[in-house]
Amino acid sequence: MGKLDGKTAVVTGASRGIGRAIALQLAAEGANVVVNFSGSEQKANEVVTEVQNLGSQAIAVQANISDSESVQQLMNAAIEQFGTIDILVNNAGITRDNLLMRMKEDEWDDVINTNLKGVFLCTKAVTRQMMKQRAGRIINISSIVGVMGNAGQANYVAAKAGVIGLTKTTARELASRNILVNAIAPGFITTEMTDALPEDVKSTMLSQIPLAKLGSSEDVAKAVVFLASDDASYMTGQTLHIDGGMYM
Amino acid sequence: MATVLERVTKVVVDRLGVDESEVKVEASFREDLGADSLDVVELVMELEDEFDMEISDEDAEKIATVGDAISYIEGKVS
Numbered sequence: 083m084g085k086l087d088g089k090t091a092v093v094t095g096a097s098r099g100i101g102r103a104i105a106l107q108l109a110a111e112g113a114n115v116v117v118n119f120s121g122s123e124q125k126a127n128e129v130v131t132e133v134q135n136l137g138s139q140a141i142a143v144q145a146n147i148s149d150s151e152s153v154q155q156l157m158n159a160a161i162e163q164f165g166t167i168d169i170l171v172n173n174a175g176i177t178r179d180n181l182l183m184r185m186k187e188d189e190w191d192d193v194i195n196t197n198l199k200g201v202f203l204c205t206k207a208v209t210r211q212m213m214k215q216r217a218g219r220i221i222n223i224s225s226i227v228g229v230m231g232n233a234g235q236a237n238y239v240a241a242k243a244g245v246i247g248l249t250k251t252t253a254r255e256l257a258s259r260n261i262l263v264n265a266i267a268p269g270f271i272t273t274e275m276t277d278a279l280p281e282d283v284k285s286t287m288l289s290q291i292p293l294a295k296l297g298s299s300e301d302v303a304k305a306v307v308f309l310a311s312d313d314a315s316y317m318t319g320q321t322l323h324i325d326g327g328m329y330m
Numbered sequence: 331m332a333t334v335l336e337r338v339t340k341v342v343v344d345r346l347g348v349d350e351s352e353v354k355v356e357a358s359f360r361e362d363l364g365a366d367s368l369d370v371v372e373l374v375m376e377l378e379d380e381f382d383m384e385i386s387d388e389d390a391e392k393i394a395t396v397g398d399a400i401s402y403i404e405g406k407v408s
Binding site for chain 2: 214255256258259267323
């Protein structure tokens with residue numbers, strides 16, 4: 083018996099990194115998973131196969147989450163396949179890092195459109211279904227930098243801080259319908275993104291983390307499972323910091 | 331076949347938990363029937379299902395009373 087048997091989860095940006103780990107962890111607890119991807123179809127199909135190996139069902143659905151029609155098609159595909167959407171994990175995100183003074187308008191717009199507007203559009207698109215069900219969980223993946231700031235990431239930080247505000251407002255608007263909305267703010271997590279960093283940057287990062295190690299995607303995914311499960315039924319509007327104590 | 335008024339009344343009674351006698355044509359969902367803004371959104375969703383139609387956000391914003399709902403639906407169906 084899993085904690086999420088029979089539930090349906092939509093995970094955006096689930097073909098790689100943290101999103102992939104979230105999809106697999108949800109599946110391990112019995113949830114059926116809609117694996118959203120934007121470009122990497124092959125990777126998404128691999129996640130689908132892995133979910134199926136865990137004994138759950140999955141489909142891969144391509145969608146651009148910054149486009150409302152594309153988002154609607156994603157959610158329609160989920161309903162068509164599984165009949166419900168119980169869990170939405172807004173995970174998809176991109177980076178276009180640059181110093182504020184050098185940041186181009188399109189670098190700003192791209193990141194805000196995917197990382198913040200995308201969360202709004204996906205949330206709006208599942209709300210109808212969840213209101214009818216009188217139940218739902220929305221879990222938004224923010225970031226520690228949304229709370230602390232980070233040089234070179236004005237666009238990303240603004241979006242991730244925006245996600246926390248959006249989480250609180252959505253939580254307030256939908257609480258009466260038993261739709262619980264929470265955020266997770268991961269710290270430094272081992273992914274392709276952090277693997278690419280130079281050693282000296284990594285060691286500086288480690289010196290700021292009380293637990294003195296990088297987190298894993300599974301650390302984040304387990305927090306998602308908690309927020310999606312009955313164990314978190316008295317929590318809404320909160321941000322969980324999964325960062326080895328870096329922010330406290 | 332139930333009339334539009336009867337079908338709308340049933341949806342309103344089910345959704346808002348009010349007495350059938352309170353659902354008059356001139357009754358405002360928010361002021362007379364105790365609906366909050368989210369209730370009105372849900373009411374419109376249920377009317378869409380009941381009458382198998384789509385009500386755009388712009389149109390939905392204009393539906394404030396039971397009579398508004400009925401005339402909107404009758405205008406679309408006929």
